[in-house]
Every structure is written in C-alpha cells, then in structure tokens.
Amino acid sequence: MSGTHSLDGTKLRDRQRDAIADQALGNKVSRGVDIFATRKAGAMAQVGVSHHDGTVGDADELRMAARAMRARTIERLPQLLEQFADNLLAMGVHVHWAADARAANDAILDIAKSIGARTVVKGKSMATEETALNADLEAAGCEVVETDLGEWIIQLDHDTPSHIIAPAVHLDRHDIKRIFDERADAGGIGHDPEVLNAFARKTLRQKFLHADLGISGCNLAIAETGSILLVENEGNGRMCTTLPRVHVAMMGMERIVENWADANLVLNLLARSGTGQPLSSYTNIITGPRRPGDGDGPEEVHVVIMDNGRSRLWGMPQRVSGVSPNGWPCLWVGVLGAHGCSTHAVVGR
Amino acid sequence: MRVSLFITCLVDMFQPEVGEATVKLLRAAGCEVSVPLAQTCCGQPAWNSGFAHEAAKVARTTLAALEADGGDAVVVPAGSCATMVRVFWPELFEVVGDHDARIRAEALGKRTYELSEFLAVHPVPLLPLLPEAAAQEVAYHHSCHMLRELRIENQPVDLLGAAGCSAVAWPDDRRCCGFGGLFSVKLPETSVAMADEKLDSLPSDVATLVGSDGSCLMHLRSRLEERGSTVRVRHLAEILAERLPPT
Numbered sequence: 001m002s003g004t005h006s007l008d009g010t011k012l013r014d015r016q017r018d019a020i021a022d023q024a025l026g027n028k029v030s031r032g033v034d035i036f037a038t039r040k041a042g043a044m045a046q047v048g049v050s051h052h053d054g055t056v057g058d059a060d061e062l063r064m065a066a067r068a069m070r071a072r073t074i075e076r077l078p079q080l081l082e083q084f085a086d087n088l089l090a091m092g093v094h095v096h097w098a099a100d101a102r103a104a105n106d107a108i109l110d111i112a113k114s115i116g117a118r119t120v121v122k123g124k125s126m127a128t129e130e131t132a133l134n135a136d137l138e139a140a141g142c143e144v145v146e147t148d149l150g151e152w153i154i155q156l157d158h159d160t161p162s163h164i165i166a167p168a169v170h171l172d173r174h175d176i177k178r179i180f181d182e183r184a185d186a187g188g189i190g191h192d193p194e195v196l197n198a199f200a201r202k203t204l205r206q207k208f209l210h211a212d213l214g215i216s217g218c219n220l221a222i223a224e225t226g227s228i229l230l231v232e233n234e235g236n237g238r239m240c241t242t243l244p245r246v247h248v249a250m251m252g253m254e255r256i257v258e259n260w261a262d263a264n265l266v267l268n269l270l271a272r273s274g275t276g277q278p279l280s281s282y283t284n285i286i287t288g289p290r291r292p293g294d295g296d297g298p299e300e301v302h303v304v305i306m307d308n309g310r311s312r313l314w315g316m317p318q319r320v321s322g323v324s325p326n327g328w329p330c331l332w333v334g335v336l337g338a339h340g341c342s343t344h345a346v347v348g349r
Numbered sequence: 350m351r352v353s354l355f356i357t358c359l360v361d362m363f364q365p366e367v368g369e370a371t372v373k374l375l376r377a378a379g380c381e382v383s384v385p386l387a388q389t390c391c392g393q394p395a396w397n398s399g400f401a402h403e404a405a406k407v408a409r410t411t412l413a414a415l416e417a418d419g420g421d422a423v424v425v426p427a428g429s430c431a432t433m434v435r436v437f438w439p440e441l442f443e444v445v446g447d448h449d450a451r452i453r454a455e456a457l458g459k460r461t462y463e464l465s466e467f468l469a470v471h472p473v474p475l476l477p478l479l480p481e482a483a484a485q486e487v488a489y490h491h492s493c494h495m496l497r498e499l500r501i502e503n504q505p506v507d508l509l510g511a512a513g514c515s516a517v518a519w520p521d522d523r524r525c526c527g528f529g530g531l532f533s534v535k536l537p538e539t540s541v542a543m544a545d546e547k548l549d550s551l552p553s554d555v556a557t558l559v560g561s562d563g564s565c566l567m568h569l570r571s572r573l574e575e576r577g578s579t580v581r582v583r584h585l586a587e588i589l590a591e592r593l594p595p596t
Binding site: 012013016017020021 | 535536538539542
C-alpha cells in the first residue's frame, strides 16, 4: 500500500459503523457517487448491440456479451498468456512471470537496480497497490512519485486509495489544499480546483522529465499483438510510459483479451460504466519499445505478469451462466463501490 | 389451473396475512391452490453466504416438495425467493455437481412465477377504490431481485393502478432498501443507513408504501417506525385482495 493506513487489528463491522457516523466523509463520498451515477446513466444509454435483423439491444446486452467474452477468454488463459508473451518477446519486450507479490516486486526492484533508477514515476496501478511496491522501491532508495492526481494526493497524505477509479473520493478540495500545503510545500495555496490542479501539474511535470523509470498498470493485454492498453484521463499515464528511458507495466494475469475485437467490447463499456465517459481522455496502446524513427517512447519495456493467487481460482467449478470460475467474470469497470452499489453511497450520510 | 404455492419463510412465519391474501387472489384468478407441506426454505441465506452445499441440501427439499405437488404453476409471493428458484437454483446445483437437480430445477423454474407476474397474465377482477381511499398516495418499492434479476417492473405497478392506487413518483423507488438478507445482520449500520437514505426521498404525502418482497418491507417498516413515521407498509397481495369483489 502507498500509505500507512493499516487494517490490522480492526474489524469491518467497526470500520463501517465509524464511517457511517462520519457525516463529513459521507458528504464527500456521496457527492462523488451521485456525479458518477448520473454520468454513467447518460453514457450507457448511448450504447447497444446491433442484431443481425437490424434491431438494437440495450447496454445490458453489451454487458452480457462482454461477460461471455471474458468466460471464453479465461477458459483459454494459459494459451493466451503464452501467445501474449511470445508476441512481447518478438518485439524485444522483457517478460517477467511472477508467481506472487514478492516475485513481482523483486522483478521490478531488479530492473530499478540494473538501470540505477533514482526517481520512479507511476501511473495508477492497482496491481502495485496489491503488492505494496512503493514501500519496497523506497526501501531500495528510490523516490517514488504517484502521478495520477488522486493517487498523488493520497500518497502525500500517507493514505491508501478509497476506490480503484476515484482514489481520493474521500477528500474534498479543502483537504487537498491542506495536504499540498503541509506535504508538498505549496506555500499557502488557494483551494480553487484550478489552482490546486495547476500546482499538481507544475510539480509533477518536473518529476516526469527527470524520472529514470516509469511504472504503469495495464487495463488490457491484447494477446494477438502483444499490446498493453492503458486508459486514463490526465495524460500522466502517457508521460509515465513515454518519457522515462525504461517502462515497466505490471499486470494481473487476468487482464488478457484475445484480440482487438474483444478489447473493443471492453472499451465500449469501461469508461461508460466507470466514469460515465464514452471513452477516457487518453487511450494508450503500447506495442513494443521505441523503434528507429519513433519520436518518443521508452528504449526498454518490461511486462510483469503476476499470478499472486489468481490461478487458484482457475479451474473452480464452472458457473451455469457460462462464466468460468467465481470472481473471474469481472469487467474491471470500477462500478462496484463507486456508484453501482448503494452501500458505498451511504457511508456517512 | 392448479397452482402450488411456495409460501416462503418470511410469509409463513411473519406475514401469514400475505399468504392468505395470495391464496384469495389465486382463487379469484380461477386457480385451484395447494400448499405442499414438505416445502421449507429456498436456501438463499446459505447460498448468499457462500455455503453452496448447505444451500443445496435445503433447496433439494423444497424442489422435491414443489415437484411432487405436480401443479401447473408454482407461484411465489416474494420476488427474492422466486429469483432463487428460477435464477440461482440451476447455478447452485451445478456448482455442487448435482447435474440431475439442475435439470429438474430448470424445468421447475420454467413454471415458477412471482405473484404479480402471474396475476398479470391470469387477471383477477378488482373493484375500484372509494374516492376518499383513492385520494391517499401510494408509493411502490421495486426490490432488487425482482427488478434486476427477474426484470419484473411494470406488472406490480399496473396491478396497483388497476386497484385504483396509482403509485406516485419516488426518485429512489428502484434503489436497494439495504436489507440484503444476512447483510443486515452482519453490517446493520450500513443496512439501516441505506434504508434511511431510500426513505429520505419518499414524498411526504405518501400514506402507504407497497412492495412485493416481505423481507424489504420488514426492513423498511422497522425504519419507518423508528423514525416516527405514520406511513403504512403493505404487501401488494394485501392491497389487491382487499379490492376483490365479495364472494
């Protein structure tokens, strides 16, 4: 975890009771939840499935199609991961198979050491939250900077993300001003969102320019071309993966899709469900390292494919809905907890 | 037509008046009603908690009882239990490796109906409300399983309208009430906060809150009472049965 917010010795029952009682927290979270829910409803209303007879199905049909695709994909997980890795290797990308969190972090620590990395910039990656990579890199002497705005804010505050797509949804602009002043020497900055944003942009820009290593997550891994697909809204993901000389993408092994048609199916739903956008502001597709004549891009690209318990679910009893093991059909859209689930919305109200 | 009534635990134990109203409605729809006594629970609490084998044991008992009754249809006065039979039983039996029970559950599921869904195609004669009663505002709670799994949305609202009580617009009528079965026992603070949030947007002139799931209604009723509200909470079957012509 990027922060020191330990759950050790606490109980979910107590934590939810305390959160429900926190009126201020509730106001912040519910504002975010309501905005997401409204935007999602609008964005989902725009999509559907075209049938052969000319009729059009709704967004739910699209979700079911994506679920079925995921089931089909997961059934062939080993073959698809091999195909993906072969395509990466053919382009000169380094592939690291990591059985668990320790192995994944060690692979990245070795890379950092081999290039003498001092400054590491990170795009948002829940897989590296899972492995608590930042703490390991810092222990190895690296300065690690989260560059997604929400992630940076909570990193400065030694906090942990409250949600995968809205990590700082529990903080408002007054909290953020305080954090910038106290932890980033903002020098009595105002609390207007534009001012706070400008400060973050200016500060982070210097980090991008001087970073030795860029680390990103991976929204989708496309087996047929060996491509890493990253969606984001701030451009920080693109800078993390193009400016430093070396780029490492960390992925959970379930991130795979077979081909671009399948990737397209997920992309049609991902931003619409998660943030209510037809498409995120940036959709980055990384297919191998910089080639001769390329204007930018890293010289060296690594992909860490992490298991960390995922394969234990593989092969569990098939579910009748056509979806493979329990837990795998997740479409990664970040709805659960953000606004698909009213349990999240009531915290503190 | 012969209908086997799957009474469900909550109606059997806590809301017998809903069971009585359901039988009256089914008879008014021209059905012969039987209540197979060997039925127990649908197994949902265990299934939702991840205890598939325990859930299957319970489900097998009720499956066998409903099958043995040999009705043309099974009717359930609860969207949640109807969902369990129709949607989750086949999955449950497959997960525990009981392929035979899965096939049987699928066959039973094809003739299993939630009450309002059944009445929508087997209509009952309903008397219009007296004008003073019709002036009382009614709101309808769309429960999660019925709305999101069975996709039953218009039928209960249309039946309410046919009984002369058109449901008023309620911004959060499709929102979860927070009950969630064992969820309300495990995380009661969140469960209660969800109910309160839903009830916060209930229009102030509503006199009666109607739903099709006794579990949601029990949860909402207790919150309304706690909040000092005078809103009455009633099952759709009770409202409809009161509008049946005298026999």
